[in-house]
Amino acid sequence: MKATIxxxxxxGHGVCTTICPEVFAMTDDGYAEAIVDEVPDExxxxxxxxxxxxxxxxxVLD
Structure with missing residues (x-):
């Protein structure tokens, strides 16, 4: 599965980064980004x- 923003x-609410910081992080501009190419199964x-x-x-999850 691929995750994108x-x-x-x-x-920039940051809800995704709070729930799943292993996949999402906040940029210096205050917006979320996916930090992995593929979401690990776990x-x-x-x-x-x-x-x-x-x-x-x-x-967005594909």
Whole structure:
């Protein structure tokens, strides 16, 4: 599974980074970014939870 952040939607709430810091981090500009190319199997549930919790629906999982 690949995780990305829709830059047009992210408003920097940081919910994803709180739920799944192994996959998401905040940039110096205050927005989220995915920090792994592929979500490890053991983090898939956490990444999905982060996507569902994002208030802007900016987390995209493929």
């Amino acid at each position: 829709d830059d047009g939607r992210c408003r 983090l898939v549930d956490s990444a999905r939870e982060a996507a569902e919790a994002c208030p802007e629906n900016a987390v």
